[in-house]
Amino acid sequence: MSRGEQMKQGGSMVLNHEAAQAISAEKVASLPATPAQYRCPICGKISVNHEDLKFHYANEHPDSVVPIVVKLNVNGKDCEVLIEPHWTLQRTLQFQLGLTGAKQMCDHGACGSCTVIIDGRPVLSCITLAAECEGKRIETVEGIAADPKWKPLIDAYCRWDAMQCGYCTPGFLVTAKALLDRNPNPTEEECREALAGNICICGTYPRHSQAILEATMKMAEGGE
Amino acid sequence: MADLAGVNGQREHFRVVGKPNLPGRLSYALATGIAKFGIDYVLPNMLHAKFLRSPYAHAKVVSVETTKAWALPGVVDILTWEDEDLIKLSTGGFGPPKPWLDNIAHEEGAEVAVIVVAESEEICDEALRLLEVEWEILPHIVDILEGRKPDAPVIREGLPEIPSMFGMGGKDNPPKKGNVSYSYVIDGDIEAGFKEADHIIEFNLTIPAFASHMPNPPGSVAWWEDDPYHAPGKTLRIEGAVQRREQIAAMYGLPLEKTVQKGLFQGGKYCDWGMRRSQEITPLLAKRTGRPVRCVNTREQTYDFLMKQRYMYLKVGFKDNGLITAIDDYSIADGGVPGSSTFGTSGDQSYGPYYTFRCKNIRQRMEIVDSNRGKMYVSGQHCPFNWDAGTMAIYLIAEKLGKDPIEIAKINLHGPTSQDDPNPVPSFEACLEEGKKLMNWNWHPAGTKRLPDGRMHGASFRYQICPRHAFSGYDCKLEYQNGVVHLPTQGPVTGMYAVEVNAMVVAEELGLEYEDISIDFDYREKFTPVGGGSDGTTASAWAMKECAHILKQRLLEAAIEEAENPPRPTGMFAMPKPPSPFKGMNLKPEDLDLMDGKVVLKSDPSIGVPLAEAVTKNIFATYSGRPPDALWSLGMGRMLDTMNTAFCEVAVDTETGEVEILRFGVVADPGKIMRLTSLESQIDQVMYFSQGCQLLEDFVYDKKTGVKLHTNMIDYKKPGVLDVPHVERKFLETRAGNAAYGASGISHSLANTHLVIIAIHNAIGVWVDPPATPDKVLKALGKA
């Protein structure tokens, strides 16, 4: 059983960076290129393909909106997902792609917990329709964690307790990465401004700039 | 240093305990999103469930017609409150059994009467809309000042609900009248106290309602699995009811071994430990449908109280020097909906709001008003919050006498051992001195200091005890296996880093590094370092220290035994161990020590053997107990050891009404710092909570309908990174606590409702009730 599989079975969550990176990389690698199944969200019937599902709708649910297949690029992988047209990106990531890093706290675009990066900009995935994301580059915390380049950032987050309960943390980390992409050398003020849309109920705010600034130093030194 | 109890309580040199920047053991899982919370679980073939929620503040479902909802494609199950399966569910707890799901809703948004299970959440919503519900709208109370009036409609008939917890509430309480229950606690002779006084002040203050606001909306996913290893019948797997396996097993009449809850992550709890219906119902629904079922609350459905609203009228008598002689506290408190915790009401009366004072003439009378405002689950942030009546009294006495409130606090604080002890409390004195330096403390009367930018400057001060919550006792176990020390635990994982602190103590005692201790999270384990917040952390660490000592003894005994009689090598090609340098030395365990991962000779530590080589057999150690003298049982505040002080400076713009907190200052004596980064974070968190309830956060109801108008994160504003001020912190280590190495708790003891409010008064000379939003400030200034 692979390390990732072990995790899915509820194995130990005590991880170091290497283990977390390996699990994240496996999550990214195993993103499905096509829908695992064409399941009718109304009655659960499994169709063989999208055309078959459309046919099933025409016959069985003629008044309902037919699910769509959307082509997303998530963490560098092309994935076709079957969703209902009103699905948000957050829901699509969680329910169809098994990515749990974009957390839902407010569901109203008010907390930043669900932040992902779309074409280089931090975006709130709970108020973004997945259907709008076709042809765009979506990065999630799993993609960031899988990339060894960001080890200093993740290490610094863990060293500085930039989390207490940790629920909001992936959202902060994604926002921080987006900041460093456009400004590899931010001031503390710039860190705070970049994170202004992220809410942490546990009050970890001062920790984030501390972690980001330490990470930038390490990254500038070129490493670990 | 106090007379520290337990093994090595007096330790002076620390290699591990107190170290900063040791990552939490689950931090990588959390930071990278690998950690799954209840709401994150998605299973193949999973169904969704939703409750009917009341659109009314108080209403009864008289009947419900489900035919149309059943006819909706995708609906799999519908249960009503009359369904046998629901009636059979046990609710547990004290008092007569209550139905798990009722047909009466006591607040807007409450789950009531019906549960729908369907292929998707949208189908659930649609099915709920198709229900034909006959509602009987009942009178509601969301304004407790209205609810206490004799002509107010009575919203709850039945016996007076004077809750008794920790012996609260007087024995001669008046009988319930209308919506009001009474709880009286009377100490000393209040009339004599007022007679003795040179001055009497009277004032009103409002303790604001405040949401517990768990970051992750609560919910669960449950399914039933075949389990060939345990007795016949399926095994329940539920996720999202973290550390509530026993409760779920009892609710469903299951043996514990057939109830599995593996996930660790439960989000911030802030002493809101109550289970929501969405966390309890999924096993039943999964059983009925034969498929996994997910049920989660939305954010809107997650505005429960961390603190209930309370209006206080206080009359305080005091001498010319500021010494308080009598306190008369008359409170009108929100009793909330049925099942609300008694913290915030009668529970707080003997929790000690005034017990740090020398004055023993105290009368606390409380009207507890039934309401339809909301529910408070068991909560702990309440206690220090409500202590601000004392903070206010000190400030007002200082204002009246033209003195620094710190002087008034000093005169009134009793000594370490009892309310009659005339001695100063060393921890308090030390915190004060450092606090004054930290803040450059220079008291000025209200409304007298203008800043160069034209805004008015205000400052405030407050003190608190660092509480001990070692009420629960701890069952510790350490396992030495194949040369590694394991610390098995069920968690919790709520942001306190409590298990990490335990591992640090074990490492300290065994001469190992923090990284050497393997923390084995396992839902079946008994050990859990809870019992308050950081106070539970230090108390459990005390017990774990004892356990580590037992393990150490056994390891040293085993090292001698294996030195004299080396075990036969196991495995086909295993080589015999090289002879131990301890062989033939005729040693006793007390001749040896554990140091830097080795068993060493005390008299010459250069002679040593790596632990894993010195002891090859597996050894377990257990310890059950708790540190002595848990103050909880002695009356909070009647004994004083570790304390803390908090300061606030504000600038108030009298043209716009805007309040800026220039800085918070905290000087805290946690007794002994265990894990610095989490201590700092606990303090930041509680100061931001306090800021939120005094400046931003508010429960707003439409009085006419009782509907809540605040249940989203835009209208109910939590402070963000640009809102929060700098928290300057300084820590002292008097080693005067009762837990590990003289440590105590800290966390919510700094929670307050009036530190900022008092600073605002000090700036502008008028009172503004929390939350002090700009419009309220302008109104108080007569400008709006």
Ligand code: FES
């Ligand atoms: S969950 Fe998306 S912003 Fe809050």
Ligand code: FES
């Ligand atoms: S760490 Fe708990 S919400 Fe941010």
